[in-house]
Amino acid sequence: MLFYSFFKSLVGKDVVVELKNDLSIHGTLHSVDQFLNIKLTDISVTDPDRYPHMLSVKNCFIRGSVVRYIQLPADECDTQLLQDTARKEASQNKKK
Amino acid sequence: MASELEGYINHTVTVFTCEGRIIVGTMKGFDQTINLILEDSHERVYSTTGVEQVTLGLYIVRGDNVALVGEVDEEVDKKIDFTEIHVEPMGAVVH
Numbered sequence: 001m002l003f004y005s006f007f008k009s010l011v012g013k014d015v016v017v018e019l020k021n022d023l024s025i026h027g028t029l030h031s032v033d034q035f036l037n038i039k040l041t042d043i044s045v046t047d048p049d050r051y052p053h054m055l056s057v058k059n060c061f062i063r064g065s066v067v068r069y070i071q072l073p074a075d076e077c078d079t080q081l082l083q084d085t086a087r088k089e090a091s092q093n094k095k096k
Numbered sequence: 097m098a099s100e101l102e103g104y105i106n107h108t109v110t111v112f113t114c115e116g117r118i119i120v121g122t123m124k125g126f127d128q129t130i131n132l133i134l135e136d137s138h139e140r141v142y143s144t145t146g147v148e149q150v151t152l153g154l155y156i157v158r159g160d161n162v163a164l165v166g167e168v169d170e171e172v173d174k175k176i177d178f179t180e181i182h183v184e185p186m187g188a189v190v191h
Contacts, residue, residue, distance in 0.1 A: 019163060020189040021116060031100055037130070039100045043166075052181050053118055053142060056173035057110060057166030061101055063130055066114065066163040066189050 002089050006082060007032040007070075016046065016071040017062060023051055025060070036064035101126045101165065108168040109134070113161050114189040118142065120168065121155065129159035140178075142185050147178040163189050 011029050017038060018024045024047065027040030041059045045051045054060070104123050111119045111132060121137025134155045141148040 020191060021112075021114075021163065021187045023112075023164075023186070033100060037100060050183065051186070052183060053112070053140075053186060054110070054166055055176055056169050058169055060164055060166040061104070062164050063159075063162050065191075 001034075002085055003036065004032065004034055007036065007038075010072065010076065013073050013076050015040075015073070017067055018069040018071070019062065020066050020068045025054075025062070027060070030059070033064075036067065038062045038064065038067065038070075101130070104165060104167055108170055108173070110140075110166045110168050111157055111162060112164040112166075112186060113157065114163050115161070116186040116188045118186060119152065119155065119157065121152070123165075127159070130162045130165075131159045132157045132162060132165070142181065142183055144182050144184060147181050149178075 007029070011031060013029055014026070015029050016024055016026045017040065023045065025040060025043050026046055027043035030039040030041045032038050039061050043054070043058060043060055045054055105125070107123060108120065109123045111134065113119065118140045119134060119137050120140060121134030123132060124135045125133040134157065137152045137155045139150045139152055141150060
């Protein structure tokens with residue numbers, strides 16, 4: 001649930017989502033759910049000449065299972081906090 | 097969950113499947129695994145020789161096979177000149 005909470009804290013920020021079919025989409029993070037499905041608004045494809053398939057699409061829903069990478073705004077992320085929290089969660093899971 | 101798709105109900109959507117096909121239709125329903133019901137759907141087959149539209153009708157797309165669902169702005173969509181588009185088909189999703 002850590003990354004779900006993490007992505008929820010990034011709602012409203014601009015991200016680039018790279019899919020497992022090599023398509024990269026830039027947009028504003030609108031929402032995320034427990035499967036890390038992502039909804040983006042005001043999207044643009046980073047290579048529109050190669051991918052003109054989304055010319056009439058401004059908002060989209062991406063299935064979490066096809067996401068390869070999400071590029072985040074570096075200044076909006078506290079990586080130290082994320083690492084500490086990830087370790088804390090991992091050690092809690094070990095105890096269970 | 098997956099209520100994120102609620103706003104697309106009765107809207108024209110474009111669905112990218114994991115095998116790289118593109119299906120455009122009116123979304124009538126969905127469930128938590130992203131199974132989709134599309135009405136009056138057609139497939140857009142992109143190739144370097146142009147775009148071919150193939151009528152499909154009422155379709156259910158299994159959630160496993162869905163990569164992306166895009167909300168289509170119909171006004172913009174009508175203005176697209178598909179005879180000008182010559183691209184390689186969309187690649188398949190490689191897990």
